[in-house]
Amino acid sequence: MGRYSVFAVAREAFRNHTGWQRAWSSPEAKRRYDVIIIGAGGHGLATAYYLGKNFGITNVAVLEKGWLGGGNTGRNTTIIRSNYLQDPSAAIYEKARSLYETLSQDLNYNVMFSPRGVMMLAQTEHEVRGYKRTAHANVLQGVTTEFISPERVKQLCPIIEIRGPRYPVLGALWQARGGTARHDAVAWGYARKCSEMGMDIIQKCEVTGIRSEGGKVVGVTTNRGDIDCDKLGVVVAGHSGHVASMAGFRLPIESVALQAMVSEPIKPCMDVVVMANTVHGYMSQSDKGEMVIGGGADGYNNYTQRGSFHHIEETVRALVETFPMISRLKMLRQWGGIVDMTGDRSPILSKAPVDGVFINCGWGTGGFKAIPGSGWGFAELMAKGESPLTAGFGLERFREGRFVDESVAAGVAH
Amino acid sequence: MLILTCPYCGVDCDETELGAGGEAHLKRHGPGSTDEEFESYIFQRENPRGVHFERWRHAMGCGKWFHAARDTATLEVFGTYVAQAFEPPQEIKDKITAKRPGWTWRDVA
Numbered sequence: 001m002g003r004y005s006v007f008a009v010a011r012e013a014f015r016n017h018t019g020w021q022r023a024w025s026s027p028e029a030k031r032r033y034d035v036i037i038i039g040a041g042g043h044g045l046a047t048a049y050y051l052g053k054n055f056g057i058t059n060v061a062v063l064e065k066g067w068l069g070g071g072n073t074g075r076n077t078t079i080i081r082s083n084y085l086q087d088p089s090a091a092i093y094e095k096a097r098s099l100y101e102t103l104s105q106d107l108n109y110n111v112m113f114s115p116r117g118v119m120m121l122a123q124t125e126h127e128v129r130g131y132k133r134t135a136h137a138n139v140l141q142g143v144t145t146e147f148i149s150p151e152r153v154k155q156l157c158p159i160i161e162i163r164g165p166r167y168p169v170l171g172a173l174w175q176a177r178g179g180t181a182r183h184d185a186v187a188w189g190y191a192r193k194c195s196e197m198g199m200d201i202i203q204k205c206e207v208t209g210i211r212s213e214g215g216k217v218v219g220v221t222t223n224r225g226d227i228d229c230d231k232l233g234v235v236v237a238g239h240s241g242h243v244a245s246m247a248g249f250r251l252p253i254e255s256v257a258l259q260a261m262v263s264e265p266i267k268p269c270m271d272v273v274v275m276a277n278t279v280h281g282y283m284s285q286s287d288k289g290e291m292v293i294g295g296g297a298d299g300y301n302n303y304t305q306r307g308s309f310h311h312i313e314e315t316v317r318a319l320v321e322t323f324p325m326i327s328r329l330k331m332l333r334q335w336g337g338i339v340d341m342t343g344d345r346s347p348i349l350s351k352a353p354v355d356g357v358f359i360n361c362g363w364g365t366g367g368f369k370a371i372p373g374s375g376w377g378f379a380e381l382m383a384k385g386e387s388p389l390t391a392g393f394g395l396e397r398f399r400e401g402r403f404v405d406e407s408v409a410a411g412v413a414h
Numbered sequence: 415m416l417i418l419t420c421p422y423c424g425v426d427c428d429e430t431e432l433g434a435g436g437e438a439h440l441k442r443h444g445p446g447s448t449d450e451e452f453e454s455y456i457f458q459r460e461n462p463r464g465v466h467f468e469r470w471r472h473a474m475g476c477g478k479w480f481h482a483a484r485d486t487a488t489l490e491v492f493g494t495y496v497a498q499a500f501e502p503p504q505e506i507k508d509k510i511t512a513k514r515p516g517w518t519w520r521d522v523a
Binding site (some may be wrong): 309 | 437449484
């Protein structure tokens with residue numbers, strides 16, 4: 001696989017772009033691997049990449065039921081931030097954010113990380129207090145954020161109506177090095193590097209069963225036959241409960257639909273990401289000019305990858321008040337993804353009750369931003385059996401009452 | 415939009431009229447129970463991709479809680495029944511078995 005560079009572009013320009021190779025190969029599955037990862041989304045591929053890069057484990061297969069990056073990796077609103085309240089969250093999300101800074105160079109693949117700044121609007125007194133508390137916590141955690149005034153909000157994002165009427169902007173939590181990245185490119189970039197290291201990415205390979213002997217995992221059953229492994233990583237987001245039931249355990253997770261939409265493309269008018277958690281809406285402008293809008297999650301279990309219409313209505317209604325200029329915009333596309341919600345709205349990166357099985361799930365509505373950090377920590381957990389990044393996110397925390405409670409700090413939109 | 419029939423007032427309710435209450439028929443563990451039992455009651459969920467029993471409240475109507483049987487993969491509703499039930503009525507079970515051969519009621523929690 002050739003290296004991407006300005007010289008490669010120039011070389012190909014002279015030969016009508018006939019020399020570009022496939023970014024990753026599509027081999028048949030072998031009979032046995034050291035490690036199998038179920039789920040070729042961002043988290044699964046990042047895990048495989050850091051297993052190879054940091055621990056030299058390259059006899060790895062990544063199995064995917066559909067196509068690479070076709071789940072929530074391709075369905076999110078691409079926001080990257082790390083301004084969380086609790087220490088374990090700040091650690092893993094800040095690790096992820098800092099890895100995003102150099103990810104394009106690391107992967108030799110342009111993930112278009114754009115640290116344009118993320119602003120979380122405080123529109124009630126309670127939010128003002130909450131975000132000030134988060135800003136103080138972030139200082140102690142080494143995450144650079146600040147609480148800014150409504151005037152500064154208006155200065156950074158002139159299209160915001162800060163006076164209300166119903167929910168005036170009282171300030172905002174501002175993370176200048178937060179931003180967005182190209183979501184597909186993150187999955188593709190990791191996939192390309194994994195393939196380069198000799199790992200097998202097997203698409204259209206659905207896992208139908210997990211085989212274990214004497215309480216230890218020995219392999220999986222798939223629609224392409226049985227594959228053996230020593231260690232199994234389950235990284236399947238919304239379908240975690242479904243896969244866990246194959247291995248014979250339950251998870252503290254409920255799957256619900258979360259929706260997003262994009263408008264028709266317009267000229268650049270907004271160069272920051274704005275989140276308004278009180279009214280359940282967040283918005284940024286893509287490089288193509290579309291306004292990318294995310295809303296709230298459904299309140300009931302759902303696996304259909306489409307959500308309720310009234311959520312779209314509520315989200316748009318809320319955003320029109322804060323951004324009056326979008327009221328004439330036409331919406332181009334709307335879609336839904338299945339998010340896996342835990343009781344404390346924090347992820348699970350843990351050993352599973354079956355020996356050799358590791359589970360990475362529960363990222364809920366905010367998994368994209370965590371992809372590099374999640375992969376980094378989960379790879380360490382799978383290789384060494386423990387990782388400082390994942391220590392706070394064990395499955396046992398629900399039994400022991402040691403929650404990483406972000407449900408209050410992060411709100412729904414997260 | 416999801417439409418459920420309130421078993422008390424007989425109204426076909428849009429989901430905006432209802433409040434979702436999560437998985438139904440959980441075994442409620444009380445004082446003196448073990449940590450595992452509390453974990454099971456408070457956090458562990460079946461979360462199936464398919465037939466699901468759940469609690470709903472007719473929040474913008476009579477205000478009462480009721481049960482619904484629904485498929486989370488197709489959004490098909492099999493029926494609703496009163497809150498004072500430890501398991502779904504036989505007619506709903508029969509309806510589900512007819513449409514989902516092989517499905518059986520089990521005490522999950």
